[in-house]
């Protein structure tokens with residue numbers, strides 16, 4: 001049976017995206033393929049809200065994180081990494097793997113960053129760059145990316161933003177927030193197939209990249225820029241995935257980015273309200289709760305299998321579990337991509353039944369009823 005995915009990526013794909021990929025690969029150094037790339041770049045600039053260059057890398061989101069850090073920061077230099085979850089920590093791991101010194105700003109998992117604390121660490125450092133995971137998927141928290149942009153400008157840092165689970169689902173304004181390198185992944189809010197990463201680069205970041213002579217090879221962003229100028233990619237791109245990405249981006253444009261963000265926010269609010277009405281406790285501080293994924297504590301006395309296992313076995317719906325130290329403590333509902341009212345109502349109704357069956361105290365319909373108030377008429 002095909003499971004319905006309500007995880008924070010990969011997400012369900014539109015039949016349009018699936019059909020777009022069901023055609024033979026074309027030559028990638030041809031005017032026809034150039035036109036496809038140009039259409040993708042165009043829509044991506046709108047989605048990232050940037051006038052800068054946007055490039056497509058064949059690789060998952062992490063490939064662009066790696067490309068950003070290793071291209072913009074020299075070995076031996078320092079980088080400040082804001083860490084409030086598993087993905088925030090990844091930037092520090094990448095930096096260390098490249099011989100770059102990572103200085104962490106530790107944020108409690110589930111809480112929002114405090115700009116003053118970020119500034120304190122930055123002021124003590126000799127960092128050249130700063131990283132932030134905008135939407136920390138592991139904890140369901142969205143951080144204030146704009147506030148970090150101000151600090152980055154003040155201290156002249158290259159600002160690298162992981163927008164892997166926010167771009168195309170929540171508000172991201174790369175240029176006006178002062179983001180120098182903004183990253184996303186195809187399998188998240190854009191609702192494209194997994195396997196592509198997209199990255200925007202500002203003029204400031206290009207200066208830092210040009211000044212770094214040891215940028216690696218395959219993920220050297222300068223190579224992507226040279227190719228971009230010739231309307232191509234440096235190496236053979238994943239042609240079939242790019243067919244899928246173009247169709248997914250057309251869907252994004254048809255919906256309109258503002259409407260899309262609004263829909264994600266509605267889905268997130270409905271999920272949170274429904275969870276509370278089901279006597280569940282949210283993991284993240286509500287003031288900074290993510291608009292693309294909701295983290296919920298597994299109720300006392302219940303196991304991950306009682307909740308997620310039963311959702312999968314009895315209802316064919318896949319939810320995400322907790323990661324790292326949150327394994328077995330939380331479950332996560334992904335409501336990113338093209339998730340709509342019907343998908344969410346189905347998942348929430350199934351969740352109510354699973355919880356009641358497991359002995360959790362709630363009245364069937366309480367969660368759905370709250371969600372309905374949010375969806376409105």
Ligand SMILES: Cc1ncc(COP(=O)(O)O)c(C=O)c1O
Pocket residue numbers: 008009060061062063087133135136137138162164165185
């Ligand atoms: C916020 C965030 N950053 C980075 C990643 C890593 O992306 P990928 O698995 O595509 O390499 C993920 C994946 O879930 C993510 O949610």
